[in-house]
Amino acid sequence: MNFDNNIPIYIQLVEYLKKEIILGKFKIGERLPSVRDLALLLKVNPNTMQKALIELENQKLIYTERTNGKYVTEDKKIIDKIKNNYAKELTNKYFFNMKSIGFNEKEIIDYIKELEANNGTIRMY
Amino acid sequence: MNFDNNIPIYIQLVEYLKKEIILGKFKIGERLPSVRDLALLLKVNPNTMQKALIELENQKLIYTERTNGKYVTEDKKIIDKIKNNYAKELTNKYFFNMKSIGFNEKEIIDYIKELEANNGTIRMY
Amino acid sequence: MNFDNNIPIYIQLVEYLKKEIILGKFKIGERLPSVRDLALLLKVNPNTMQKALIELENQKLIYTERTNGKYVTEDKKIIDKIKNNYAKELTNKYFFNMKSIGFNEKEIIDYIKELEANNGTIRMY
Amino acid sequence: MNFDNNIPIYIQLVEYLKKEIILGKFKIGERLPSVRDLALLLKVNPNTMQKALIELENQKLIYTERTNGKYVTEDKKIIDKIKNNYAKELTNKYFFNMKSIGFNEKEIIDYIKELEANNGTIRMY
DNA sequence: GTGGTCTAGACCACG
DNA sequence: GTGGTCTAGACCACC
Secondary structure: OOOOOOOOHHHHHHHHHHHHHHOOOOOOOOEOOOHHHHHHHHOOOHHHHHHHHHHHHHOOOEEEEOOOEEEEOOOHHHHHHHHHHHHHHHHHHHHHHHHOOOOOHHHHHHHHHHHHHHHOOOOOO | OOOOOOOOHHHHHHHHHHHHHHOOOOOOOOEOOOHHHHHHHHOOOHHHHHHHHHHHHHOOOEEEEOOOEEEEOOOHHHHHHHHHHHHHHHHHHHHHHHHOOOOOHHHHHHHHHHHHHHHOOOOOO | OOOOOOOOHHHHHHHHHHHHHHOOOOOOOOEOOOHHHHHHHHOOOHHHHHHHHHHHHHOOOEEEEOOOEEEEOOOHHHHHHHHHHHHHHHHHHHHHHHHHOOOOHHHHHHHHHHHHHHHOOOOOO | OOOOOOOOHHHHHHHHHHHHHHOOOOOOOOEOOOHHHHHHHHOOOHHHHHHHHHHHHHOOOEEEEOOOEEEEOOOHHHHHHHHHHHHHHHHHHHHHHHHHOOOOHHHHHHHHHHHHHHHOOOOOO
16 A cells, blocks of 8 residues: 555545455455554554544444454445445536636536547556 | 645645646736735644645645745646546545455446446535 | 443343342342353353352342242332332432533423423333 | 443443533533543553543534544533433332342332431532 | 453654 | 653553
8 A cells, every 4th residue: 555645544544445356356255464464454543444434334234243354245235335425426527627717617528528539548557 | 725634734735725726716926825824724834834835835736936935837748647546546546445345446437327327426525 | 131331241130130129020029030041041151140149139139048049139110229229329320421511400391291292101221 | 430340431431421512511512621531540551541522422422523633512402311311220220120129119209208318418429 | 262452661753 | 931742651341
């Protein structure tokens, strides 16, 4: 993980793990690695990881089984809903930002097509 | 201004002022309001505003005339370049994020069209 | 059993078993199921159940016959006394808490009557 | 503050502060003492206090003004709602517990009256 | 070994 | 000085 110094690490962890779950890299109902292991894996302090996981639990994406570990929710609807909200948020934010530097909707779409045509594919950020 | 508590204010100010300049709300060569006034206007501490303006100056979007105040650059190319970089960065970031939750390029474009069809317009974020 | 994650399980087991005895679901002098079976029944670890039973034994509600198992006390007075203490404790605690959010005694009693009137019965917690 | 060792301190802090707000000891819109001062006052670690305050903020009972401090919500409705939920929860829990040791509703109310008659007032817990 | 809590102490952004 | 974040490390309940 490369962390952006301007954003709290635990928030970046939340985003990262949320994506892993949405993408199914952590499957529905699957047990997550232990807090300590996740912390080691992503090279953060266990408390920081804990804080991120509490946030994911608040969002119902994971739940805790006492002394057994943490599991991805078994409710596919929650995951789908979060995925949809996320997509909508990203898209609205993108259009908002593009408009705020002077693009209108048609221009945005043209811009995307042009980028695609030039690159074959949109370059990864 | 509504600030996101998770990102330093001065960075959000940089983004905001950059957009104002790109959009021409602060025109080429125009004198900016005083640091003090800008701070009052956006309800931030003058120190914070000062920090943001230094960053804009580093990016050559504004320059300082000693004792006279700060001015928007007179070099239109710089502004255009920053606008283009910004658009490219926003678009790449958007595609990167959408892909990271499982959309491919075609699906992203379909998603945008669908949103547009439903809303008439993309809702402001 | 649904356990409250914020209170040690063995304490919740003590409360639960105490109630069962007070209610006579485990009768005076009756032999309790084995620790192992009780643990299975309530889906806790046998060690945890053992700890709860030790506490009940300290309170003289049960006693152990070596190699034979654990029995509910044969002294009805102990059970009655614990029931009365419990009722008093619950009631005092309830009044204390209600007062600590601004109800006086009259208001508490009015509140109870009102709830009863609305529900027919007080809803199970 | 006397803390119950069997319940996490931060939860007891949440309960305590919630009551103070409901009772109006911290008034609507009033600025709370700083996190550090509250921690000193109640003799807990600042991080523990911080955790409690985050929970209160999640419940919308307080809000944070960047660098200025934390304030009691200005929305009286939220406070009233929390007070009512709290009273209902306490009452339901009380009746549930009393029933679980063999009292029916009439007996509970008789019991309260009897306690009142004997004590003049219900003894503080 | 698992998650959860707590303390101590440092550092940062902002005013 | 304010809140917020992070690390390090200890201890606890439970399995």
